[in-house]
Amino acid sequence: MFFKILVTVFAILTIITAGYGLLNSTDKYTSYMLFFLGGTILMMGLAEIKRAKKSFWGYMSSAVAVFIYIVWIQDLY
Numbered sequence: 001m002f003f004k005i006l007v008t009v010f011a012i013l014t015i016i017t018a019g020y021g022l023l024n025s026t027d028k029y030t031s032y033m034l035f036f037l038g039g040t041i042l043m044m045g046l047a048e049i050k051r052a053k054k055s056f057w058g059y060m061s062s063a064v065a066v067f068i069y070i071v072w073i074q075d076l077y
Contacts, residue, residue, distance in 0.1 A: 003047035010040035031075045038068035 014036040017029045045061025052058065 003043050003050070006043045007040055007047070010036050010043060014040055031072060034068055034072040034075060038065045038072060041065040041068065 014033055017033040017036060021027060021029045021033065041061050042065035045058045045065060048055050048058030048061060050058075
């Protein structure tokens with residue numbers, strides 16, 4: 001239940017920041033969108049790992065989230 005709430009919150013924040021960037025034709029908020037997207041995918045992966053023991057897709061989602069966070073850190077600098 002906790003993961004579903006976090007996934008929903010991160011997904012809504014991702015959509016809001018992406019929509020704001022599209023409507024204002026700016027890429028100033030791309031780093032925030034990457035952060036929220038990484039949080040969404042990480043929470044989905046952790047929920048999958050918790051639900052199905054040693055699930056491939058749970059670990060794959062977590063690896064994708066780590067990659068997104070690496071890109072986010074590089075985008076900050």
